[in-house]
Amino acid sequence: MIPVNEPLFNGKEKEYLNECIETGWVGSDGPFVRKFEENMASYIGRRYAVAVTNGTAALELAVVALGIGPRDEVILPAFTIISCAQAIVKAGAKPVLVDSDYYTFNMKVEDIEKKITPMTKAIMIVHIFGLPVDMDPILELAKKYNLKIIEDAAEMHGQTYNGKKCGSFGDISIFSFYPNKHITTGEGGMVLMDDEKLYERCKSLRNLCFSNDPKKRFIHEEIGWNLRMSNLQAALGLAQLERIDKIIEKKRWIGRKYQELLKDIEVINLPIDKTDYSENIYWVFGITLKDYYPKNAQEVMEELSKYGIGTRPFFYPMHKQPVFSRMGLFLNENYPNAEKLYDRGFYIPSGLALTEEQIVKVSEILHEVLR
Numbered sequence: 001m002i003p004v005n006e007p008l009f010n011g012k013e014k015e016y017l018n019e020c021i022e023t024g025w026v027g028s029d030g031p032f033v034r035k036f037e038e039n040m041a042s043y044i045g046r047r048y049a050v051a052v053t054n055g056t057a058a059l060e061l062a063v064v065a066l067g068i069g070p071r072d073e074v075i076l077p078a079f080t081i082i083s084c085a086q087a088i089v090k091a092g093a094k095p096v097l098v099d100s101d102y103y104t105f106n107m108k109v110e111d112i113e114k115k116i117t118p119m120t121k122a123i124m125i126v127h128i129f130g131l132p133v134d135m136d137p138i139l140e141l142a143k144k145y146n147l148k149i150i151e152d153a154a155e156m157h158g159q160t161y162n163g164k165k166c167g168s169f170g171d172i173s174i175f176s177f178y179p180n181k182h183i184t185t186g187e188g189g190m191v192l193m194d195d196e197k198l199y200e201r202c203k204s205l206r207n208l209c210f211s212n213d214p215k216k217r218f219i220h221e222e223i224g225w226n227l228r229m230s231n232l233q234a235a236l237g238l239a240q241l242e243r244i245d246k247i248i249e250k251k252r253w254i255g256r257k258y259q260e261l262l263k264d265i266e267v268i269n270l271p272i273d274k275t276d277y278s279e280n281i282y283w284v285f286g287i288t289l290k291d292y293y294p295k296n297a298q299e300v301m302e303e304l305s306k307y308g309i310g311t312r313p314f315f316y317p318m319h320k321q322p323v324f325s326r327m328g329l330f331l332n333e334n335y336p337n338a339e340k341l342y343d344r345g346f347y348i349p350s351g352l353a354l355t356e357e358q359i360v361k362v363s364e365i366l367h368e369v370l371r
Contacts, residue, residue, distance in 0.1 A: 002358050004310035005180040005284075005351035008250075009236075011243045016235035030231025036238045037190070040175070043241065044167040046192040048199035051229035051237075052206055055154045055176025058189035059087040061227060062172045065191075065202045066148050068093050068121050074150070075115050076124035077107035078318050078335035079342075084126055084152060085318045089327070093121070097318055099335040103272055105286065105314075106133045108337075113141055122148035125170065129347070130255070130271060130280040132161040135169050150174075154189075155283040157182035158248040162277045167192055172202075177233075180351065182247050182283065183240040185233035248281060250352055254359065255282030258348070261363035267293040267370055284347040286314065288340075293370075297346045300369060304348075307365045314345035 020026050033051055041049035052058050068074060070092040076084050079100040088095040098111040105128040112123065123142060125133050142149050151170025153159075159166045167173040170193075175181075177188035191202050204210075209224035211217050240247065259270055269288045273280050289297060301311040317338035319330035348362055 001308045002310055002349045002354075002362060003351065004312050004347070004349050006353035007179050007184050008352035009239075012239040013236050016239050017232060020232050020235050025231045028228035028230055030234070032231045032234035032238055033229055036229075036234040036241065039238060039241055040190055041192060043244065044165045044173075044192055046168055046173070047194045048192065048196070050191045050199065050202045050206055051234060052189045052191060052227040053229060054187045055174060055178060055189040056083040056087070057225070057227045058174035058176070058191045059083050059150075059152065060090055061202055061205055061225070062150050062174055062191055063087045063091045063093070063122075065198055065205060066122060066150070066172060068148075071119060072121035073117060073119040074122045074124055075112055075120060076318075077126050077128075077338070079105065079107075079315055079338035080126045080128065080152075080318065081315055082318070082321060084124055085321075085324065088124070089324075089329075094119070095318070095329065096120070097330060097333065097335060099337045100128075100341065102288070102337045102340065103269065104131050104275070105129050105341065106131060109134050109137045112138065116141070116145055116147070120145065120147060122150055122171075124150040124152060126152040126154075127156045127159065127166055129155060129284055129286050130159075130282045131275060132156060132159055132166050132278050134275075134277065135161050136277075139169065148172075154178075155181065156281065158244050159281040160278060171195070172198060177237055180284075182251065182281075182352070183237055183244065185229065185237040188229050188233045188237060247352060251282045251350075252279070254350060254354055255280055255285060257356065257359045258285050258363070261360065262287075262366060265367060265370055266290075282350065284312075284350040286345060286347040288345040291344075296343050301346050303369045304365060307369070309362055309365050310349055311346045314341050314347070316342050 037049040037051050072093040073096050074088045075096045077100050078097040085095040096115050149170040151173035153167040154176035156166035173192045175190045177185040205224040206227040209220050209222040267290050319333045
């Protein structure tokens with residue numbers, strides 16, 4: 001079996017983990033947590049970073065920290081992971097959807113302004129799969145309508161937009177460190193910002209809103225979460241951040257190999273290699289089946305599985321999620337590109353441990369299945 005993702009630990013991960021064990025610093029107070037936060041903030045070009053338990057928690061923390069709540073609206077793409085809309089709903093706010101571009105997979109920037117109302121509080125940007133959202137027009141909209149930007153850069157470690165790091169554009173930005181990300185801590189996430197008050201609020205909410213006064217530590221003025229990242233997790237993340245340039249180089253090498261080997265399969269659309277503002281970082285290598293091909297993505301994925309090739313489907317559209325339908329959200333709304341992406345799209349093995357031999361094997365099987 002060639003797995004859809006396999007992480008690669010070939011840096012100082014073992015050394016740093018052993019240090020945690022030998023010193024006894026395994027919890028959230030350990031030194032690796034702070035160092036990981038500082039180094040990640042510096043790498044992205046932000047003043048502050050707050051490490052948390054996972055990317056979903058980072059999104060929920062970001063929404064609440066910005067003061068978004070009941071009667072507020074937040075615009076986001078219909079094609080994304082449920083964590084994005086879920087964070088808005090959990091805060092009591094209303095998610096408002098826009099469709100996505102079929103070829104970049106990112107939200108259609110030209111559809112955003114017509115969704116802005118007096119209740120709109122923020123735009124949630126989600127950079128998806130390998131290319132960033134076109135940020136300049138959105139930054140102009142945010143300024144024009146006095147809106148906050150929540151930037152979900154969960155899949156974009158090291159990616160840039162016009163030379164500036166993804167994760168540096170939002171009033172608040174988040175990353176995920178799930179096992180399939182460029183940097184993994186097993187489970188983990190991070191919230192980044194430049195505003196000191198927002199930073200202090202995120203730290204408080206992450207840690208059950210304990211009082212800063214030692215005499216009043218267990219007296220709470222607000223409800224928070226326990227979202228603390230452990231020193232063990234941060235040790236893993238720090239070791240990988242130290243070799244992020246090599247990680248990005250490997251990801252783009254995987255992308256280029258697939259582009260070369262799969263370009264003659266006429267029934268698929270390959271991912272866009274570059275745009276005017278960015279070069280694909282190939283977090284995953286996502287493909288879509290052309291309209292005339294008789295099988296859908298699920299059928300092709302099942303065939304590939306019989307040959308031992310791991311795959312993953314694309315995101316299920318937010319407006320089709322049963323849980324949101326039962327809540328009365330997105331009723332009678334249609335986002336055709338988001339629907340089509342789920343029906344026709346999937347991604348193939350793309351993990352950092354992937355070898356050239358495995359890439360060739362995946363290509364051979366794809367040719368066999370799709371010919």
